[in-house]
Amino acid sequence: xxxxxxxxxxxxxxxxxxxxAGWKSYYIGPKSQEQLQSIGSLIQKFELDVLSHANIxxxxxxxxxxxxxxxxxxxxxxQGIAYRIHSADVKASLDLDDIAIESRxxxxxxxxxxxxxxxxxxxxxxxxxxxxxxxRQYPDRATLVSGGNTFEGRPxxxxxxxxxxxxxxxxPVIFIDAGIHAREWISPPTVTWAIHKLLENVTEPDLLERxxxxxxxxxxxxxxxxxxxxTRFWRKTRSTDQSPISNSCxxxxxxxxxxxxxxxxxTSNDPCSDIFAGSRPFSEIETRVVQGILQENLHRLALxxxxxxxxxxILYPWGHDGSLSNNAFALHVVGVAMADAIAAHALPFFPRxxxxxxxxxxxxxxxxxxxxxxxxxxxPLSYTYELPGLAGGLNGxxxxxxxxxxxxxxxxxxxxxxxxxxxxxxxx
Ligand code: 0X9
Ligand code: ZN
Numbered sequence: 510x511x512x513x514x515x516x517x518x519x520x521x522x523x524x525x526x527x528x529x530a531g532w533k534s535y536y537i538g539p540k541s542q543e544q545l546q547s548i549g550s551l552i553q554k555f556e557l558d559v560l561s562h563a564n565i566x567x568x569x570x571x572x573x574x575x576x577x578x579x580x581x582x583x584x585x586x587x588q589g590i591a592y593r594i595h596s597a598d599v600k601a602s603l604d605l606d607d608i609a610i611e612s613r614x615x616x617x618x619x620x621x622x623x624x625x626x627x628x629x630x631x632x633x634x635x636x637x638x639x640x641x642x643x644x645r646q647y648p649d650r651a652t653l654v655s656g657g658n659t660f661e662g663r664p665x666x667x668x669x670x671x672x673x674x675x676x677x678x679x680x681p682v683i684f685i686d687a688g689i690h691a692r693e694w695i696s697p698p699t700v701t702w703a704i705h706k707l708l709e710n711v712t713e714p715d716l717l718e719r720x721x722x723x724x725x726x727x728x729x730x731x732x733x734x735x736x737x738x739x740t741r742f743w744r745k746t747r748s749t750d751q752s753p754i755s756n757s758c759x760x761x762x763x764x765x766x767x768x769x770x771x772x773x774x775x776t777s778n779d780p781c782s783d784i785f786a787g788s789r790p791f792s793e794i795e796t797r798v799v800q801g802i803l804q805e806n807l808h809r810l811a812l813x814x815x816x817x818x819x820x821x822x823i824l825y826p827w828g829h830d831g832s833l834s835n836n837a838f839a840l841h842v843v844g845v846a847m848a849d850a851i852a853a854h855a856l857p858f859f860p861r862x863x864x865x866x867x868x869x870x871x872x873x874x875x876x877x878x879x880x881x882x883x884x885x886x887x888x889p890l891s892y893t894y895e896l897p898g899l900a901g902g903l904n905g906x907x908x909x910x911x912x913x914x915x916x917x918x919x920x921x922x923x924x925x926x927x928x929x930x931x932x933x934x935x936x937x
Contacts, residue, residue, distance in 0.1 A: 691732030775875030
């Protein structure tokens with residue numbers, strides 16, 4: 510890159526993320542159930558933004574505003590809860606992320622002539638163009654569907670992939686979505702990679718012959734776009750019709766908006782909260798689109814995966830009270846099989862997946878989540894993936910873009926095993 514181009518890039522990059530000036534992020538590692546519980550109250554008291562949830566075996570990562578940093582560290586020390594810095598300067602780390610993403614973007618452009626939807630953190634246009642391109646290139650297998658338009662008017666696009674035009678009712682359906690939480694940038698590429706593996710680089714042809722696929726990379730396009738243009742850590746949708754104060758505090762947590770013990774636990778009635786459940790179940794078009802896909806294909810849906818981050822966890826119902834469904838044994842066995850397949854293809858320094866009930870494995874209860882709703886209405890195998898994705902080092906905040914494709918590849922191995930097991934267990 511020429512010197513003037515580097516200067517221009519740095520100037521543009523450093524003007525961003527001003528709202529995170531002075532913010533820090535901390536690893537917090539509770540050692541007992543009591544400590545885990547007091548973290549719950551510290552989250553409230555110091556307005557912590559939870560990026561990765563703590564449990565007794567694993568540290569979580571928490572974003573902290575400048576005005577609460579002393580109060581938080583004092584409280585942690587008083588209570589003997591272990592903590593350490595994750596990023597001493599969140600804005601600087603995000604600026605570094607931007608430089609890494611921009612240079613990877615240029616590399617991809619130079620190497621392949623276009624931006625990659627899975628070898629970098631792709632913006633919404635890159636993902637939508639990819640969906641349109643493959644649908645054009647593989648018209649006998651792939652159909653692009655727009656499930657509806659978001660509050661801000663963006664299409665919620667997904668691909669239906671089938672060798673039999675979705676007409677063979679004896680085939681199980683597999684549905685994978687991502688990007689309901691806008692800031693969880695590692696999740697959409699795992700779905701675009703799955704599309705790549707089913708259309709462009711087929712190494713498991715049985716998966717095409719045996720199953721019909723529905724792949725929805727960005728459930729929440731308004732929120733996703735907002736994380737690229739304005740607020741990197743935005744989580745919710747962008748609707749402003751949910752309460753009289755929604756104009757100043759837009760958005761609903763999509764993963765609290767499903768009709769499953771709606772707004773009973775781990776949710777908020779405050780529109781300014783990141784876990785605001787909305788004014789009613791399915792108040793958001795984003796969750797209604799997913800609901801529509803689940804309902805339409807229910808009679809032959811064998812496996813539903815909803816991709817989130819971070820944590821390296823595979824979670825299954827029930828997530829509102831930690832109880833187990835009648836299908837818990839199969840959920841656990843297939844979950845472990847997926848995690849083993851991932852582990853066999855993971856880099857040695859990536860954390861190993863933990864598989865379990867959503868409440869027990871992640872450490873908190875939350876109602877209104879997608880994987881619970883899908884299971885409630887009858888999808889036998891339904892999981893939330895918490896993908897790997899936070900940098901542990903001193904550089905950028907998030908996983909370096911050089912590892913995105915690695916996460917996609919290993920996650921695909923989990924999907925392959927999950928699909929095959931689902932096909933053996935659940936024949937429509
Ligand atoms: O809280 C969530 O919505 C998910 N974690 S995240 O950090 N991606 O926000 C976990 C959902 C777990 N599933 C259930 N509670 N059912
Ligand atoms: Zn999430």
